[in-house]
Amino acid sequence: MAPHPLPYDNARHLDHPGFPAVIINFDLNDLQAFRAVVDKGSFRGAAEAIRISQPALSRRIEKLETALDVKLFERTTRRVSLTMVGRAFLPKVERMLDDLDVALMGISNVASTRMGNVTIACVPSTAYYFMPHVISEFHKLxxxxxxxxxxxxxxxxxxxVAxxxxxFGVSFSGSLADEVEFELLLQERYVLACRRDHPLAQRDSVTWAEAYEHDYITVDKTSGNRFLLDQALRGVRVKKPSICETHHVxxxxxxxxxxxxxxxxxSIAMPAGEHPILVSVPLVEPHxxxxxxxxxxRGRTLPPAALELERLVREMPFRSA
Known part of the structure; x- marks a missing residue:
């Protein structure tokens, strides 16, 4: 977020018994620093996220605590945690900053000048051909x-993500931590990836058993895709081992x-349109x-910029052969 040295009326926005009922002027940079420490769980991570030095971040937090005359964080050598007053303060700060971001991002000539950071985690199969289209559109906006x-x-x-x-992240369902929730975007099928000059390239479909008769490459046992395939292909006879194993699709x-x-x-790992070398062929028996x-x-509301990126992920057409 870009610096916004705007005053906020504490009596109007922070009506909680833990805060003094007087008018206090806050610099939004101080509130941004507070939320960054909460999000990252450390002063070092927060300073890196908002691109200031750690001493400068500490000064912003100290300024905020002095202005409110309360202690917002319990700090030890190993961890940073919110005090009871800090926990009450957090949702009010988030509402103020998010409301401002939403308002600014809704003004077209202002949205293009918005600053900040968004981090998305994704499995490589979505990162190679799908995510570049999403990122390109986001960067234009x-x-x-x-x-x-x-x-x-x-x-x-x-x-x-946890x-x-x-x-937020883009991944496939599987063994997920309790701290995260999964929302289905699409069901995609597995396809055979081959060169245009390969004997199977002109086929309408290929069985898994047929595919395994050719030289093939597979992912190793540390891959989530490998676990999924091992479960789904128990009945498929494999005549020879792979010529190579990799970690990523x-x-x-x-x-x-x-x-x-x-x-x-x-299928999402393959190019969406015509490719000069690669071809996707549907795999059958089984699908x-x-x-x-x-x-x-769970329980986290995404900041406005991340919500915009999430919207583009939802709206970008997926390819499912």
């Missing part, structure tokens, strides 16, 4: 908002493009599906 993309395994995406490192596609073999991948959706930390 909000060129000064800095986006951070954490492309990682499903487990790491879940952890990033810990607050990411505002995107690496498999690169190896396919280089001519090493074929790979069985989620293997994967649920892809948004994951968010």
């Amino acid at each position: 909000y060129p000064k908002i800095r986006l951070r993309v954490l492309d990682a395994s499903a487990g790491e995406v879940c952890h990033a 810990s607050g490192e990411a505002d 995107t690496t498999m596609i690169g190896l396919v493009e280089a001519g090493l073999g074929v790979a069985m991948v989620p 293997v599906m994967r649920n892809v959706g948004l994951i968010k930390r």
